[in-house]
Amino acid sequence: MGPFKLKREYLLASVCVILRVPSLFIMEVWFRTDPQRAIDARSVDPGHAEFITTMVYYSILAFAVAVLLMPLRKLVSLYMYIVSLVLLLMAHHLAQIFVEMEVDEPETYIFSDSAALKRLGLHLTAQCVMAALIAYLIDITSWKRFVLLVYTLPMIARIAGIPLAALEHIHHFCSLFTVILIMLFLFNNIGFVLDIVKENLIRWKALADTIGWISLLFTAWHTILLPIQFLVFWIVLFCTQLYVYMIKTPISLSQEGWLLFILACVGECCATPISLIALCITIAYASYYILTLTKLYLQGWTAFTADHDVMRGWTEGFTMMLIAVQTGLLDLKPLQRAFLMCVLLFIVASSLIQSMYEMADPILLALSASHNKNVFKHVRAILLFTFLWLFPLYMTYSICQYFDLDFWLLVIMSSCLLTSVQVVGSLVIYSLFMYDGLRTEPWDSLDDIVYYTRSFVRILEFIVAVFVVCYGMKESIFGEWSWINSSILIIHCYFNVWQRLQSGWKTFLLRREAVKKLESLPSASPQQLEEYNDVCPICYQALSSAKITPCGHFFHATCLKKWLYVKDTCPMCHKKLHETVEESQNSYEERPAQNDVNPTENEEENSEAESELSIQSEEDLELSDDSSGDSV
Known part of the structure; x- marks a missing residue:
């Protein structure tokens, strides 16, 4: 696409937005x-x-x-x-x-x-x-x-x-x-x-019959650039309201402060369904640019240009819309709307911080696991994570100064506190990986320590979720009961308690089963490692110690344990590992007897097996390469 054509498209889009x-x-x-x-x-x-x-x-x-x-x-x-x-x-x-x-x-x-x-x-x-x-x-x-x-x-x-x-x-x-x-x-x-x-x-009806009404709505949504229209509309409306308030009430600005002044302007700019939709879309766009700038800050311009996630940030916009409709924001008076807007924006900010953490967590762990030598990348990531665990605590402290504790506020505060806990857990794991990179010898217990750290974070999350459920049940039994609080309590109990409990128990069982399978395998002796003289097929690192599968392949114990979380087969030949060492030795002892029966036929079978194994090993090396990347 030439620059002239691109400029023409931008000009047409601008005219379309301005005229609508x-x-x-x-x-x-x-x-x-x-x-x-x-x-x-x-x-x-x-x-x-x-x-x-x-x-x-x-x-x-x-x-x-x-x-x-x-x-x-x-x-x-x-x-x-x-x-x-x-x-x-x-x-x-x-x-x-x-x-x-x-x-x-x-x-x-x-x-x-x-x-x-x-x-x-x-x-x-x-x-x-x-x-x-x-x-x-x-x-x-x-x-x-x-x-x-x-x-x-x-x-x-x-x-x-x-x-x-x-x-x-x-x-x-x-x-x-x-x-x-x-x-x-x-x-x-x-x-x-x-x-x-x-x-x-007639044209719209024909299109609806062809592609469906939902597809037609999405097509019209993007064709007339409706989100950008709502964005421009709300920004102009907010600036106009801000100017009117500054002209009419300059004294209240100095007395009440900028925060309440801006909240009052925002509350006045969402008094109708149109302005509320525009506010939610504005929040979605603001969240999108904040998350995009976060990724640009962490990974640089290359990752920014290769990023095509257009749905980023819309979670915060939908959250704002759902809570505003549920709380009846449009039916409140301006002063009540301004105070409620404080809580709603707090919820949106909590969701945005959680999204920033979910985006930055893999980047931080990748920096430490790959032992990246760029100091500036590490400093930027650590500064961002420091902000991500301190700012939720500051938000929680600030909102407690203005509102009394109730079930809704406890749910919001728990979300902020859990985000801080998760961020601290990621920093601990990052420190462990960095320490492993400074060691001259492999750290065999690293995987166990990482698992225990993650488990501790999950246990804290589970304890906070259980506490919120207990407090909500107390409010429903001894306080004021309502359908909304009961619905939120049931949803919170299912997703944050039951689902967390199931996921944690399943992970524990898988790990325990993997440890049992790994302990049943024999460890390689120094003589066997010297005869093998090769790297681990999963991580491609030198083998100072190894576990031997019944099929005769050598792996690091930690790498094989990560593989056994997912599959109960050998990463190289995909044979089941439930065989015991004795069974594999017995099968190995039976082979000479078979060779004595028909040596010529056995040699042909061995040559065919070796050719098949060579082909299979090439395919398995590619698979092990992919699986090693996933395990890291």
Whole structure:
């Protein structure tokens, strides 16, 4: 894709967003407007007023939706007509100003008054320029363009010497003539508009029948760049609200502080469904860029350019939406909404920190396990992890200063504390790997220490989850019971207690079984290691000690134990390892007897077995290479 074509696509995307964002502001005002007040304000014929107000009210919403979904070419044409209408209103206003100025002045001959002549020339030029712009925008090329000069009639009447008292009547005639032209234009084009609507509905229905409604919604979502529209809409809305608050309440800013001030602005900018959706999408985009910058900070520009995870950050946006709907954020008063927003943003920040940890944890462990020599990468990773375990503690301390402890707050605080515990556990494992890299000899017990460290972290997580469940049960039994708290308690008990217990017990059983299988295998003697004179097929490191499988292959005990967590076969030949050493020795002793029966046939079988084993070993080396990478 050339640079010119890329710039053109960016330009079209920018135009698409800029032209559609006003429809979101129309929807925002529509949700904030109560039509019942306008109906109650009319004292005559309330039934007729209610009908007209309702029609206008929902017509505005339909217009906003049409602007949001309209194709770009049609949308540009619509804006041309809107700009032309604004120019007509400006021409009407300028003509009215001219008439008022002329009526206030004493009646004189126009060519004998230089000031009046300059004023006439200025207004006449302005009317001609606006008429030319309107003709250009709506593409009028015939004699009809001269009709747009209708507001020059008061100037022409002034030149013709018509009495000044008649100028107002001429201006009223121009206005009535313009309104008639607009009504005729709308009447002549209403069929064209209906045809466009019908054509688009038929096209959308055909697409829905072909690809399905869900796929159509996702296609429309990305085609009209709706997330970016919501992002721009909310940023403009927030900046406007921030400016209004700073102008109206500068004293409260100095008294309450920036935090409460910003929370109040954020709470005011999510008072309708449109602004709430925009806030959630803004949070998703902010989370995406924070996580992307985190990866750029850890791995550099190369990893950033190769990253294609477009769904990153949307977890935080969906979390914000679900909790806002569940807590009834839209139904609260502005002050209550501001305080609730503090809790909601705390939850989103906790989720974001957890996402940052899940992204950075493999990178940190890879640095230590691969014994990377780049000091700056290690320093950056350690600084980030220091922030990731200190900041949740600071957040927990801060929120405890403003709110009393209850079940919801305990769930939120437990999430932050668990993130800090996980980060500290990863730092401990990182330190163990770094210490192993400094040793001159392999550390055989490293895998056990890493396992015990991870187990300790999992036990702490399980204890915190059990404590939260017990506290929630106490609140439900002795405190105020509610369906929401009970549902959250059940979900928390299943996912954070039962699932953790099952996963931990399963891991323990697998490890115990792997240790039993490994202990049943014989250890290689120094003489056998010298005769073998090769590396471990899993990690490709020298064998100072090894375990021998019944099929005669040599492996590091730690590497083989990691393999046995997954499979009960030899990594080289894939034979079952449940055979005992005695069985393998017996099978080895039976072979000479068979060789004595038919030596020629046995030699042929051995040659075929060796060729098959060589082919199989080549395939198994590739598999062992992959499995060694997975085990690390």
